[in-house]
Amino acid sequence: xxxxxxxxxxxxxxxxxxxxxxxxxxxxxxxxxxxxxxxxxxxxxxxxxxxxxxxxxxxxxxxxxxxxxxxxxxxxxxxxxxxxxxxxxxxxxxxxxxxxxxxxxxxxxxxxxxxxxxxxxxxxxxxxxxxxxxxxxxxxxxxxxxxxxxxxxxxxxxxxxxxxxxxxxxxxxxxxxxxxxxxxxxxxxxxxxxxxxxxxxxxxxxxxxxxxxxxxxxxxxxxxxxxxxxxxxxxxxxxxxxxxxxxxxxxxxxxxxxxxxxxxxxxxxxxxxxxxxxxxxxxxxxxxxxxxxxxxxxxxxxxxxxxxxxxxxxxxxxxxx
Numbered sequence: 001x002x003x004x005x006x007x008x009x010x011x012x013x014x015x016x017x018x019x020x021x022x023x024x025x026x027x028x029x030x031x032x033x034x035x036x037x038x039x040x041x042x043x044x045x046x047x048x049x050x051x052x053x054x055x056x057x058x059x060x061x062x063x064x065x066x067x068x069x070x071x072x073x074x075x076x077x078x079x080x081x082x083x084x085x086x087x088x089x090x091x092x093x094x095x096x097x098x099x100x101x102x103x104x105x106x107x108x109x110x111x112x113x114x115x116x117x118x119x120x121x122x123x124x125x126x127x128x129x130x131x132x133x134x135x136x137x138x139x140x141x142x143x144x145x146x147x148x149x150x151x152x153x154x155x156x157x158x159x160x161x162x163x164x165x166x167x168x169x170x171x172x173x174x175x176x177x178x179x180x181x182x183x184x185x186x187x188x189x190x191x192x193x194x195x196x197x198x199x200x201x202x203x204x205x206x207x208x209x210x211x212x213x214x215x216x217x218x219x220x221x222x223x224x225x226x227x228x229x230x231x232x233x234x235x236x237x238x239x240x241x242x243x244x245x246x247x248x249x250x251x252x253x254x255x256x257x258x259x260x261x262x263x264x265x266x267x268x269x270x271x272x273x274x275x276x277x278x279x280x281x282x283x284x285x286x287x288x289x290x291x292x293x294x295x296x297x298x299x300x301x302x303x304x305x306x307x308x309x310x311x312x313x314x315x316x317x318x319x320x321x
Contacts (some may be wrong), residue, residue, distance in 0.1 A: 030048040044272070052126050054270075055097045057263050062167065063103050066195050066251035067310040071107060074163070077191050077314050078108065081162055087111025087139065088162035093150045093169060093181075094118055098127030100167040100195070101143070105132040115161075117146050151177040155187025163191055170197040170236050174226035178236050182313070186243035189318030194311045196252055199224065200230030200309040203272075206296075211290045217275035217282060224278070233309050240313035252310045258300035265297050265307070 045136050087110050092100050107110055113133055116127045117201040124145040131143040132187060151173070152167075158164065164185055170178065185192045200219045204211050222229025237247050256264045272290045296302040 004046075004306060010156050023278060030132045044320065050122065052097050052268065055099065055123075055126075057266060059097075059099045059102075061254045061256065061260060061263055062099055062196055064310060065252040065254050066103060066167075067252045069250050070193065070248060070310055070312040073248065073314065074191065074193060075108065076163060076313060078110075081317070084160075084162075086101065086113055087105070087155075089113050089115065089160055090163045091117060091158060091161050092117045093153070093164060093166040094172075095127045096123050096167070098130050100129070100165050101141075103183060104193070105141050106134070106136055108135055109137040109139065110135055112141045114141065114143045115146055116143060116194075117148060117150060119147060119149055121147055151180065153180055155184045158184050158188035158190050161188055161190045163192045163193065166195070168196045168198075168308075170194055170228050170232040171222060172227060175235055176226075178228070178232065179239050182239035182243045182245070183235065185240070185313065185315050186245065189315055191245075191315055192240070192311070192313045194236065194313070196308045196310065197233045197236075198230055198319060199233060199307050199309055203305040203307075204293070205303040206301075208293070210285060213282065214272060214275045214289065215221055217279040218271055221274040221278035233311060236311055236313075240311075243315070245313040245315045248312045250310050250312075252308045254304070254306040254308065256304040256306070261297050261300065261302075264302060265294055267304070268293050268297065 058171050081088075088108070090101075090104075090112055092114055093097070093120050098116060101114050101116070105114065114131065116124060118124050118127070124147060128143055128145050135141055142213075148167070164181075173181070181192070184190075200215075200222075202211070202215050202218075219230050223231070225294070228235050235251070237249065240247050261318070268290060272286050276286045289316075293302060
């Protein structure tokens with residue numbers, strides 16, 4: 001990525017399949033998948049902040065949740081862009097294992113070149129080898145990877161971009177990073193589709209007296225340091241609007257039932273764990289709560305709705321048209 005140090009860019013065709021290296025930095029830690037721990041500074045080759053297992057486990061729920069209602073206005077904007085011989089250039093920020101590309105590329109017509117950005121080279125490996133090969137109309141999809149920090153994104157880095165995408169990213173950014181993202185997209189005249197931002201609401205059925213307290217503690221954990229957590233979506237809407245974009249927001253909740261019990265159980269462990277990390281005084285009660293909730297999950301008796309929202313920001317095209 002432009003403006004970063006240690007950037008490693010590789011062009012990768014999407015043909016063939018690959019198996020991720022066994023073991024290594026993305027494996028489970030003490031029996032629980034790390035849901036993510038975004039820290040400052042450049043990633044090193046032996047640091048994985050988001051375990052591939054967790055990203056793979058959630059991919060189906062993410063795909064079901066993303067707001068397909070935002071695709072038609074996006075398609076209209078893309079159709080009105082000047083035609084390029086290489087097709088659309090799409091930058092996927094914080095791409096993880098590449099689930100956004102696997103969801104979106106087959107829903108758009110025309111040749112596409114995806115630029116996958118992440119600070120973690122291990123995740124970039126997964127994203128590159130798992131990328132789709134063709135668009136909705138059978139056109140070719142190609143991919144390259146760029147290691148770097150999305151907090152340093154500039155309009156120059158997006159020069160020639162047709163679209164910026166991201167998934168579950170906004171809520172782990174601070175206000176300056178969101179402002180930089182909005183400014184970069186505006187400067188490049190580039191629309192942005194930013195999906196699956198948490199909004200601070202969770203519904204568990206049946207209800208439990210500790211649900212609200214765990215939710216509040218988790219939300220405070222999301223806001224640790226300068227991170228915006230549940231307030232990120234509204235901050236992003238304001239930032240893109242200030243930079244002249246037309247902004248649309250649509251709900252994109254996870255709806256987890258008995259068929260998603262593996263994901264629900266892992267989400268519960270991470271959700272409760274973050275709440276206890278934020279408020280250690282919850283530890284004893286939270287342990288009993290988690291045991292009870294996991295038992296209900298295993299019995300197929302727990303349903304969870306984790307609320308998110310998707311944002312489509314249609315920046316004014318470069319040149320002011």
